[in-house]
Amino acid sequence: MAKINILNAESKDYSQEAYSLLLCLGTVTQSDLNRKSLIERVPEYDVLIVRLRNYIDKEIIDQAVNLKAILTATTGLNHIDVEYANQKNVKVISLQGEYEFLKNISATSEHTIGLILSLLRNIPDASNSVKENIWDRNLFKGKEISGKVFGVLGYGRIGTKVARYAKAFGANVIVYDVKKPTCEEKDITVEATIDELIQKCDILSIHLPFNKSTANLIDKYKISKMKKTSIIINTSRGEIINEVDLIEALESSRIAGAALDVIANEHINPIKQSHPLIEYAKNHNNLIMTPHIGGATYESMHKTEVFM
Numbered sequence: 001m002a003k004i005n006i007l008n009a010e011s012k013d014y015s016q017e018a019y020s021l022l023l024c025l026g027t028v029t030q031s032d033l034n035r036k037s038l039i040e041r042v043p044e045y046d047v048l049i050v051r052l053r054n055y056i057d058k059e060i061i062d063q064a065v066n067l068k069a070i071l072t073a074t075t076g077l078n079h080i081d082v083e084y085a086n087q088k089n090v091k092v093i094s095l096q097g098e099y100e101f102l103k104n105i106s107a108t109s110e111h112t113i114g115l116i117l118s119l120l121r122n123i124p125d126a127s128n129s130v131k132e133n134i135w136d137r138n139l140f141k142g143k144e145i146s147g148k149v150f151g152v153l154g155y156g157r158i159g160t161k162v163a164r165y166a167k168a169f170g171a172n173v174i175v176y177d178v179k180k181p182t183c184e185e186k187d188i189t190v191e192a193t194i195d196e197l198i199q200k201c202d203i204l205s206i207h208l209p210f211n212k213s214t215a216n217l218i219d220k221y222k223i224s225k226m227k228k229t230s231i232i233i234n235t236s237r238g239e240i241i242n243e244v245d246l247i248e249a250l251e252s253s254r255i256a257g258a259a260l261d262v263i264a265n266e267h268i269n270p271i272k273q274s275h276p277l278i279e280y281a282k283n284h285n286n287l288i289m290t291p292h293i294g295g296a297t298y299e300s301m302h303k304t305e306v307f308m
Contacts, residue, residue: 005066007045009033010053013298018305039063047071049308052292055267056080061088069093073304074295075102076237078210079267093308101307102157108261108294109161112205112235113169115259116145118288119231125285146170151201153194154236155179159207163188166203174200178213199225203233210237220245223254231257235294238263247280250287257286261294 004026008014011030022028026046033041035054042048042064049071050056056070061084069091070080082092095102118124121142129139150171152159163173167187174189176197191197194217198204204226208214218232219242226232232255234241243264249255263277281287295301 003027004046004068005029005044006047006049007031007042008049009038009042010049010051013301015302015305017302018308021306035060042067050079052079052267054079056085058084061085061090064090071308073301073308076210078237078239095304095308098307099157105157105295105300105303106161107297107300108235109158109165110297111261111290111294112158112162112207112233113165115233115235115261115288115290116203116205116231119233119257119259119286120145122285124288144169145203148172148202149174149200151175151191151197151204152207153197153204154207154209155190156207158235159205162205162207166205171203194222195225198222199227202227202230204230205233206236206240208236208240210239214240216240216242218242218246220248223249226255228254229256231255231259233259235261238266243277247276250280250284257288259288261290262292263289266292 006022006026006028008028008030010032012032014030019028019030038054039060042060043066045064046066046068048064048067051072052074054060056079058081061067061081067090070085071093072080073095075095077092077094077096080092085092122140126140129136145166146169148171150166150173152163152173152175155163155175155177159175159177163175166173173187174191174197176191176194180190206218208217217240223245232241232246238260246258250258260277263275277287277289281289
């Protein structure tokens, strides 16, 4: 088999074991490239390995005249123009559909619980207050997961793990999935509709793929059915929530809070400082945001990079 030229365009902390495996296939260039540098260098390579930094669009694919494959250790693919890649006979290889392997990857599920605890227990503000030499527990009384109705929207790989974690905290777990799953877990209720789920839950945790049917799924109408004391957690894709409607709900106290690891169109780099959600979060403690770090643990990235 002819040796191939491989460009790992986001190689910071890349698995050494995965790198060694790639060397068996061909020549490997390890770089950390922005969009401009990627466009300049991609023409000479057969395989491109990416994470989430750059949007691999028509311009980049057209420049990649020798490209045979794009590898991304992700399940979501809205950072790649997959349709155009297919038109150009460039294969997109991802973690989509790799259910057996992904059962052992828990990073995003754990981060979901971390976001919930951070929001309910005011952890970011409490930590910042100590840094300002303020030691007053009465400023940061929080709420518990235990006893809450915990709604899991999307009962796939991640949703299943989150439901189990929530049960361990003593929550009353309810789930909804379009596939109408038969739940093998004890004490977990499968709801018939999304509306029934969101009307009942105190915590709404979203674990859906982004596609035409889920775009702006959580909008003003859906949010209006939620309890005013409820919170929304999103570690899937930002486009699933209508961000304008979410900000309005937070500003008006229509819901108690939200914690997000994703925003819409985050592949557009750099994210402008004027992004409405980021600006809102700067001055309000009912919104917590992290920069899509759900899957970004050393353990999970090592496992997925070796697998890819």
